[in-house]
Amino acid sequence: MVWNGYAGKILEVDLTSGTIEPVALDRNMAEQYVGGKGFGIRTIYDRLPVGCDPLGPDNILVFATGPLTGTSAPASGRMELCTKSPATGLWLDSNAGGSFGPELKYAGYDAVVVTGASPSPVLLLIENGSASLVPAGDYWGVDTIETHRRLKETYTIDHKIACIGQSGELLSPLAGVLTEFRSFGRGGAGAVMGSKNLKAVVVNGTGAVMTADTREFSRMVRESTNELSNAPDTGSAKPEFGTNVILSLMDYTGIHPVKNFHQSTLEEKPIDEHDVRNYYERHRACFSCTIRCSKIARVKEGPLKGAFTEGPEYETVWSFGSQCGNTDIPSIIEAEHLCDAYGLDAVSVGNVVGFLMDCFERKLITAAETGGIELTWGNSAAIVEAVHLIGKREGPGREWGQGVRQLEELIPGAQGLGAQVKGLELPAYDPRASKGMALAYATSDRGGCHLRSWPIGEELMNQTNPLGLHTTEFKPEIVKAQQDFYCLVNCSGLCLFAAFTLSLEQIAPLFQSLTGIESFGNAMNLLLAGERVNNLVRLFNLREGLTAAGDTLPERFRTEPLPDGPCKGETVDVLPLIKTYYKIRGWTADGKPTPELLEKLAIPFNPETTRP
Amino acid sequence: MFILKKGKCTNCRLCMLACTAAHYPGMQSTKLARIYIEDAWPEIGGIHVCLPCKDRSCISVCPEEALVWEDHVVLLADKCTRCGLCVDACPVGGVRLHPETGNPHICDTCDGIYSCAKTCPTGAISRR
Numbered sequence: 114m115v116w117n118g119y120a121g122k123i124l125e126v127d128l129t130s131g132t133i134e135p136v137a138l139d140r141n142m143a144e145q146y147v148g149g150k151g152f153g154i155r156t157i158y159d160r161l162p163v164g165c166d167p168l169g170p171d172n173i174l175v176f177a178t179g180p181l182t183g184t185s186a187p188a189s190g191r192m193e194l195c196t197k198s199p200a201t202g203l204w205l206d207s208n209a210g211g212s213f214g215p216e217l218k219y220a221g222y223d224a225v226v227v228t229g230a231s232p233s234p235v236l237l238l239i240e241n242g243s244a245s246l247v248p249a250g251d252y253w254g255v256d257t258i259e260t261h262r263r264l265k266e267t268y269t270i271d272h273k274i275a276c277i278g279q280s281g282e283l284l285s286p287l288a289g290v291l292t293e294f295r296s297f298g299r300g301g302a303g304a305v306m307g308s309k310n311l312k313a314v315v316v317n318g319t320g321a322v323m324t325a326d327t328r329e330f331s332r333m334v335r336e337s338t339n340e341l342s343n344a345p346d347t348g349s350a351k352p353e354f355g356t357n358v359i360l361s362l363m364d365y366t367g368i369h370p371v372k373n374f375h376q377s378t379l380e381e382k383p384i385d386e387h388d389v390r391n392y393y394e395r396h397r398a399c400f401s402c403t404i405r406c407s408k409i410a411r412v413k414e415g416p417l418k419g420a421f422t423e424g425p426e427y428e429t430v431w432s433f434g435s436q437c438g439n440t441d442i443p444s445i446i447e448a449e450h451l452c453d454a455y456g457l458d459a460v461s462v463g464n465v466v467g468f469l470m471d472c473f474e475r476k477l478i479t480a481a482e483t484g485g486i487e488l489t490w491g492n493s494a495a496i497v498e499a500v501h502l503i504g505k506r507e508g509p510g511r512e513w514g515q516g517v518r519q520l521e522e523l524i525p526g527a528q529g530l531g532a533q534v535k536g537l538e539l540p541a542y543d544p545r546a547s548k549g550m551a552l553a554y555a556t557s558d559r560g561g562c563h564l565r566s567w568p569i570g571e572e573l574m575n576q577t578n579p580l581g582l583h584t585t586e587f588k589p590e591i592v593k594a595q596q597d598f599y600c601l602v603n604c605s606g607l608c609l610f611a612a613f614t615l616s617l618e619q620i621a622p623l624f625q626s627l628t629g630i631e632s633f634g635n636a637m638n639l640l641l642a643g644e645r646v647n648n649l650v651r652l653f654n655l656r657e658g659l660t661a662a663g664d665t666l667p668e669r670f671r672t673e674p675l676p677d678g679p680c681k682g683e684t685v686d687v688l689p690l691i692k693t694y695y696k697i698r699g700w701t702a703d704g705k706p707t708p709e710l711l712e713k714l715a716i717p718f719n720p721e722t723t724r725p
Numbered sequence: 726m727f728i729l730k731k732g733k734c735t736n737c738r739l740c741m742l743a744c745t746a747a748h749y750p751g752m753q754s755t756k757l758a759r760i761y762i763e764d765a766w767p768e769i770g771g772i773h774v775c776l777p778c779k780d781r782s783c784i785s786v787c788p789e790e791a792l793v794w795e796d797h798v799v800l801l802a803d804k805c806t807r808c809g810l811c812v813d814a815c816p817v818g819g820v821r822l823h824p825e826t827g828n829p830h831i832c833d834t835c836d837g838i839y840s841c842a843k844t845c846p847t848g849a850i851s852r853r
Contacts, residue, residue: 183753183754184742184753185739185742185743185746185753212738212764215755219754219755219756258767261766265766270763270764270765270770271764293766293767294766294767318756319756319824319825320754320756321745321749321752321753321754321756321757322752322753322754323751323752323753324751324752324753327750327751331746342846395732395735395769396735396847397735397736397769398735398736398737399737400737400738401737401738401739401742402735402737403737403739403846405735405737405846405847407735409767423767
């Protein structure tokens with residue numbers, strides 16, 4: 114079969130038996146599930162034993178690109194890593210940029226499905242048509258940066274790498290997978306790789322992605338690239354400031370959480386985008402991206418002179434900044450660099466450190482339990498020290514590396530202090546300050562996450578008709594529509610930042626002219642594919658034991674008003690929003706997709722395996 | 726003639742995609758490009774493309790006289806033995822090898838269109 118857009122093959126790797134086999138991509142799978150997250154859920158839903166241990170050999174890892182990955186479509190270098198999360202016990206897909214995804218396509222594969230577990234550390238080497246497992250004992254215990262360096266020395270500078278650091282090897286649910294300095298960060302996919310003894314995937318290919326209608330595709334690429342270059346967000350704000358561009362807006366509106374979500378203002382001047390920009394040395398872009406939101410930041414003086422990171426991203430400036438009452442940028446740069454090196458998710462780790470500081474200030478833990486570290490608000494040296502301990506899982510870091518939900522159980526009196534949903538730590542938006550975000554958190558398929566829906570855009574930044582932060586009208590509609598759209602984007606290979614600017618009507622012709630698949634040319638069909646994937650993920654989560662009671666926020670956001678800032682006095686009761694959301698989704702009152710909805714979405718209904 | 730500003734390069738490789746698309750319509754890839762952004766992560770690598778120089782050492786080193794100058798370096802493919810001497814002779818790393826044929830791959834300016842420079846979003850590659 115001739116494929117356009119797709120490579121047309123999936124690589125099946127069984128680490129237990131060591132067998133590697135390419136299989137043909139199913140045409141129906143491509144048309145119904147698009148790619149990326151869609152390929153991930155269809156594979157995992159069909160094959161994962163119900164209730165399997167996320168860190169056992171039965172768990173499956175799916176590295177999946179989208180049809181646009183590896184093409185000149187703007188900001189299209191992204192791919193997904195899907196598995197069952199050790200942090201939540203539910204669905205996980207993590208998205209990363211860089212150039213690993215395009216390289217996989219050029220090597221001839223749309224996706225790699227990894228099952229089983231190797232008896233000893235290995236890396237998966239994919240070079241065009243050939244793939245093999247290579248002993249990787251020498252790399253075990255080595256951080257991600259050194260692993261990249263050595264692998265590029267062993268193979269070539271053009272081999273692309275996705276690898277884990279020590280924290281993945283040590284099975285921390287805070288562990289991500291690093292590809293260059295980009296990260297499949299959230300939800301613990303690094304620990305799943307660690308549990309399979311898979312240190313790295315190394316890929317090099319010399320092929321190409323073919324276009325169905327070259328002239329039309331080039332025209333649409335030009336058009337969408339111009340759109341991105343001319344838009345204020347993707348054309349000037351993000352190129353100049355990176356993701357930090359929203360720092361002062363989030364602070365000014367009271368959305369930016371401070372000190373483990375107990376406040377929204379700091380005593381000192383909070384860090385803004387201009388402060389962070391002073392550390393930028395140069396811009397860096399993912400594959401095929403004009404936005405270049407990534408920066409290399411370096412500390413030029415002081416005790417942390419020489420520290421550098423790719424970033425720091427907005428989320429990290431929050432997590433190691435105001436979440437910990439810290440305004441010292443060099444320590445944030447160092448903390449993010451360490452997270453990358455150990456292979457940790459910087460959002461969750463910063464949230465954990467802020468949570469620990471909260472416990473320390475409340476005397477729920479003392480220096481005796483922190484290995485002597487004074488975890489007082491704003492103690493920047495303590496933050497860096499804590500990241501080392503979490504990364505190496507040494508001393509108290511052994512427990513800290515389990516994440517906030519576990520720590521709430523372990524620390525007497527800490528129950529309810531954690532800012533997490535379904536076991537995934539919340540990112541940098543206070544749900545009391547944005548009622549849309551509250552619903553987005555509560556209904557996100559992977560737990561506390563801002564990348565399934567980011568309604569703040571519609572609440573605050575919509576230039577014609579902003580909904581406002583505290584109204585509840587239309588929020589369920591916005592969240593549902595964004596979740597389906599963002600899901601489609603995560604199936605496509607495109608970056609969400611491009612999708613914030615481009616409309617679905619602009620994206621659809623890119624899909625169609627690239628793949629030649631007629632139905633992709635219809636924007637509503639694409640949105641329906643996003644909804645299909647989200648509903649199959651929902652079925653997966655229900656099968657793994659999620660109930661409507663799990664679609665919620667920590668109780669304190671309902672009972673404890675924000676004490677300060679522009680949203681002073683605000684609480685959020687997310688339950689009424691969820692009821693409406695279920696209705697709009699076509700789900701029952703207890704959050705289950707109805708058979709009618711599944712039929713509309715053409716999801717095969719099997720009462721044995723699905724429990725609607 | 727190119728002006729290269731390595732400090733402005735973001736490693737997005739749109740130039741490599743544009744080069745491939747210009748020479749192989751319908752193919753989306755960086756691997757068939759005549760321009761090369763060295764992937765020297767975490768540093769920004771060099772931008773390698775025929776500049777072209779006065780010495781034209783690729784032409785003079787070729788034992789088969791398979792390379793000739795016609796406003797840019799032209800390959801006479803039937804003479805080429807894929808010995809790779811031209812790759813080593815180029816002082817700027819401007820000669821790439823085709824991944825399948827092994828033939829040298831040298832910038833032909835897209836007949837004066839300079840697709841890569843037109844695509845570069847930051848001005849790291851421009852034309853004089």
